[in-house]
Amino acid sequence: MGHINQQFCIFDDKSTTMAKAAEYSRSEIPLFTVKVIENVELSPGVFLISWRSQLHFIPGQVVKIAVDRLQPPRIYSVCSGNSGDIMSVLFNIKEEGYLTPRLARYVAGDHLLVSAPYGSFHGDHDPAYWIATGTGISPFYSMFQSGLSHNKVLIHGVSYLNQFYFEEELSWALGGNYIRCCSRESDERVYSGRVTDYLLETNNFPKDYKYYLCGKSLMVVDVRDLLISKGIPYENIFAEIYF
């Protein structure tokens, strides 16, 4: 269960060079070294990596992560609550990438380069729908763990049943406000189909709620269009795209 949130980190892991990375230093947020305390494979190829951190952050924010200074860092949503001293991110392995195959081999005690949290995809106490696909659940899990879930509906779409990361915890806490959509496997507990199918079949979305979207660009664009077609003002829709 990891969320590889690579929004707008435009460089293929394998296509960048040391020289290029150096050029970017002018605009890069500084990276500092942290010690990994845990790296757990939550489902095949998806990991939750954690380290100790005293840094304050707003749930929904991102950090940059690198395993060395040879390649530009990549951006991941924080996937942990903001009241503890542990920070985590969820990532999936990109087989041809530079960072994630290395990251997957990390064990407790290894050192990782991480930036301070930043970004403006902020959760708050207003009523909202959290809509995610795959590892896009990260910022919402962070919001959930930070105590922002009391008036939220979480819709999570995945391809396979074992990709409902944090399912037990979310199911227990959110009950009927935790909607799981699975497109390639079925189970009586989950909606069979994509998130967009679920939204298409569902009506009466409250117009005064906020709608947070996180996932790949096509999902975000499709969901945003669907919500707008159902009368949700675009001003109430907040999107974070990753790829």
Add this chain to the structure above:
Amino acid sequence: MCVEMKDQLFGKNLNELQDLSLALGLPKFTGKQLADWLYKKEISSIDEMSNLSKKARDLLNEKYEFGLSIPSKVQVSIDGTKKYLFPTSHNKFIETAMIPDDDRKTVCVSTQVGCKMGCLFCMTGKQGFQGQLTAGEIVNQIRSIEEYGEVSNIVYMGMGEPFDNLDAVLKSLEILTSEWGFAMSPRRITVSSIGIIPAMIRFLNESEAHLAISLHTPFDEERRKLMPVQIAYPIAEVVNEIKGWDFGRQRRVSFEYILFKGLNDSAYHVRELTRLLAGIRCRINLIRFHPVPGTPLESPDEETITSFRDQLTAKDITTTIRASRGQDIYAACGLLSTKELMS
């Protein structure tokens, strides 16, 4: 039987052409000859490279193809604007616009099939991201249109985010501007981006082409709702980076600003734009919004557009209103290719 796909010569730079010549056992200078044939002469097959030996052409034909791709469709507007549709792999399409204006012919090229950025007002984003174009596919959009040879300006403002495919974009610029390539002046080329800062810095370092930034509103909250990239690269940081850059006398930075009715067309926006861009020698291009399906945005009336321009001009910011072209032929980026995909 497995049919091996041949690599394409068109889109390779001089170093690559020299390397492949050597790898085929040909002299290094064959690379320069190839560049001449590819980028300076109007041929479309290896067999037409008449200053290469038959043996050299056979060797090249075994492993390579010339690499040009002709448009599958062209639409002509009543104002002379043309929209070319080029097929790509997997039955996808990209669009290229040719916009005539007096003695100028500007070509607007695409850099990606679809786009990842998800801007609210953009039709291309509704296709999602379907693939990167190669440098050859980018340059082909100039080489394979009827107006090749008359093209005066090139703008990277078609489908896709150029800075999300920067390696190919930079390579295409190298081919377009090098002496061994098309030898165009980089001052006739503008690359437009939504402002991915690390890539923008690399572009400014490695190219001499003009830069255009899609701004659309100076306010963080508004821009986040229009352009999700604002979360990762806020416009204030993009502009700060530009302020620290020496563009010299020849290179230009401009800001694209699509006007949306009641959203970003107020005097308040003029004031904030003025504050944001203070200290930058730049131009603002105001663009009329042509609604795309499913988008809850509208264009303001002409009076508002003119007033907005005049207010910015009064603040000493050079501001122009871009003429709307080719509206009768799905001129907005992504409209034609999306229609083609769905048909």
